[in-house]
Amino acid sequence: MALAREPGQQSQEPRDAADQNFDYMFKLLIIGNSSVGKTSFLFRYADDSFTSAFVSTVGIDFKVKTIYRKDKKVKLQIWDTAGQERYRTITTAYYRGAMGFLLMYDITSQDSFGAVQDWATQIKTYSWDNAQVVLVGNKLDLDDDRQVPTEDAQRLATELGFLFFEASAKDNIHVKQVFDGLVDVICERMNDGVNGDAGPSPGTTSAAGLNPDVGAQKGCAC
Numbered sequence: 001m002a003l004a005r006e007p008g009q010q011s012q013e014p015r016d017a018a019d020q021n022f023d024y025m026f027k028l029l030i031i032g033n034s035s036v037g038k039t040s041f042l043f044r045y046a047d048d049s050f051t052s053a054f055v056s057t058v059g060i061d062f063k064v065k066t067i068y069r070k071d072k073k074v075k076l077q078i079w080d081t082a083g084q085e086r087y088r089t090i091t092t093a094y095y096r097g098a099m100g101f102l103l104m105y106d107i108t109s110q111d112s113f114g115a116v117q118d119w120a121t122q123i124k125t126y127s128w129d130n131a132q133v134v135l136v137g138n139k140l141d142l143d144d145d146r147q148v149p150t151e152d153a154q155r156l157a158t159e160l161g162f163l164f165f166e167a168s169a170k171d172n173i174h175v176k177q178v179f180d181g182l183v184d185v186i187c188e189r190m191n192d193g194v195n196g197d198a199g200p201s202p203g204t205t206s207a208a209g210l211n212p213d214v215g216a217q218k219g220c221a222c
């Protein structure tokens, strides 16, 4: 994978990325410790594929997926970040302008859950104040090896004001629901503030928001 994408650099789905025919465009980021399954989750969602091989992400990359929510065509630009500490400077540069975050841990790893608070602090530090977050406990298919009780995660999510799902990229459990839930809450919050601070400055680039700083392209009323 590329170390970092430059604005305008060709995506893996150039036709879709260049498609300007959409109602809204949201930039989302997937963050969390290395090996929790961020890349796998994105591949399951965007390509409906899964591999058990672990190829740790270098830097950052993205995929584009277009969905329909309440009759609106919503284009999602989903950035997959490297969990390894050494890429933190690169990845946090992409937090700005993100409308939503998938903050992921692995239900079989207490360490990855222990890091959630730190990741939440990173979001607070580097992103727009009203960015919406969904906490995702991945690898639900490995319930027998579970280290993180559902109630602990639900409690933390409630404290932090995040949505919460347990999911599995491998078995395709709740993957679509995670993204739909995040998109819906972004839309709700934007509608709440429609006459006020409704989001980060809309991007003006015609490059379909490939600029790391670009958030919503066209407000929201979905």
Ligand code: GTP
Binding pocket: 032, 033, 034, 035, 036, 037, 038, 039, 040, 041, 051, 052, 053, 054, 055, 056, 057, 058, 081, 082, 083, 084, 138, 139, 140, 141, 142, 167, 168, 169, 170, 171
């Ligand atoms: P970094 O790129 O290093 O930050 O890691 P990552 O979070 O992107 O992890 P990745 O998606 O590469 O997955 C790590 C390992 O976990 C791989 O071997 C995947 O096959 C495996 N994995 C991912 N999701 C699941 C899942 O839902 N269930 C199971 N059993 N394994 C999974």
Ligand code: MG
Binding pocket: 038, 039, 040, 055, 056, 057, 080, 081, 082, 083
């Ligand atoms: Mg990865």
